[in-house]
Amino acid sequence: MFVPWTAPGDRVRVRVVDSKKRWARALPEEILHPSPDRVAPPCAHFGVCGGCRLQHVSVEEQLRWKGRFVHDALKRIGNLEPEGDIRVDPAPHGLQYRGRMTFTVAHRGGRVRAGLREAGRPGRVAEVEFCHIADPKIQETWSSLRQSLRKPGLLRAGTVVRVTLRAVQEGIVVLFSPRCPGRDGEYFAGLPHVVQVWEGGSKGSRLLWGRDEVHENWFGRAVAVPGPSFTQVNALAGQGLLDAVVEAAGDVKGRKVVDAYAGLSLTGRELALKGASVTAIELDPAATAALAEAGGVRVLEGRVEARLPEALPADLVILNPPRSGLHEHVVHHLL
Template structure:
């Protein structure tokens, strides 16, 4: 049965939280202070998840979403709220997460980094679905479902990616994508070269012809990768690169790379900003986004990455820039820390996936006694959990920064700078 609801605050995950009928309620696309008619969708762990039916009384800060797909496509969560208000709420969420999960009362400044809130994504994962009628559509999934929302344009994708999307939506291409499950697009830093990765089995009888046609007929396509099962076939340019500042990074298919084009240089500068020293560790190093700049500041740097393609990129990127002081290690962070014996690194950079570092790996890290730790994360809850472990291990939280890399979504990039006071002066 529908009921009236007045949310109190925005929470991590893109929903508004409040209370009704003696229960905690979460509802997307509504704002604190509004009166809303909502309908329950499910109840999980005592929390009612509901969908909005009608706005009975709108908040003063509510705006008309610029995107015609907002509320259907699951990609954006906050387009009904001005960007400056989005950032304020995100900072509150970071502070609240530190307190609730990490038991860290951070009452000092959270330095906020912002950039252009539109056309900022250099990557897209477009879903492909073919109906029983044989018609094929391209778009994004709706929130919390596998229902496809076909789209003509995405306001947060770069201009080049939108151009490719528009061309792929033409019937002559959609028919040839039948058999694919996903079309992944990656644009370079200049937004003039794109790698297309096709997941699945497009044109099973002639994938080479499809790849050649994409390379020849779509503006800006540098390479095409077809992933089917465990096999990878590459057509076009064999090396795809992305420049950030003075460094050019080779990026292989399947290797992770940051998808926010505008704030990347600022993120790299903040994470790697440190006094020159003897030795630094870059854990979860990926293709070396932070490792290479660290190589300019430290006598010796070790970058640790477990993903085979990314570890290969890390090694190649260090070599192509002439670094003799950077060593790439293909290993999980936990295994590396368990076996690594050298004490007292000057700096350790952490950039883990959403699951965070975890207590066992952090115990090994604390035993190494690094003087400073810079921890950047895309998932505030596990970041706060891990920071609590580091603080219990003798570290002090000195600075917190927030990068609004993904405006209009609930996603937040956080940076914590920590120091161990008893070691910092060594």
């Protein structure tokens, strides 16, 4: 049974809201006896905002809890039996770490609401001016942009806009989706730290204002990144993950490596520098264009399940699939 806002060791009275054959979901109605691992969440929006879910649990217990999540998923879904407990290393910073945030601005019911999606009610927007996990530059930009987007007449009634802020070396990149309100860009130059403004969505994005190129730091080097492209939202933890993959790959000199669901192929580029022959497979045209311009790896644009046979056989295949998981054809090609 899944019960949000609770902690291991809590005794609670709950109300079941969804029941299936193998699982159920409930909402807590009363905490009868709190867990000793409960702490006061630092954010005043906790429980209303749909973002953070574990701020009420001590960091130590969060790490143990997340290890159990992975262990349970491997056993229940993957039919695997991990040996021993799964260790989860803490991120270098518990707050102000997130280098990418997506806010929502909606003009409904005669007023403009700006913040993050509400917990359990994603169709509603929780007013959030300050987010504890956002990079300080993102927070400063959001505070200013939030006020700008409330100007009378800027948003028509019924309009909903997603605003993604991304921290890069030069400052902050802004992506409006699906469209930028007030396209004359009159307020762009006055926003703190902003170096690029984009608009777009699933069918592509276009640069409206700002620098031609921005960069992020990976493996100690400046990497040019298309503004809307995806990289890890926690750069320090993300770098730790990439380091672990490179270390696990071992000596790759002269070996053939496939980086599937590559994104900007940060791992693939590093392995190429170590002597590997790397093929990166990625669906996003902006990412593949950046990869092709950077050089050093062979680039196949398209879905992994369709393009993987062209890259095989290989000595090493790195997989970083989306949340939906591996397509069955990918598994078939590899096995």
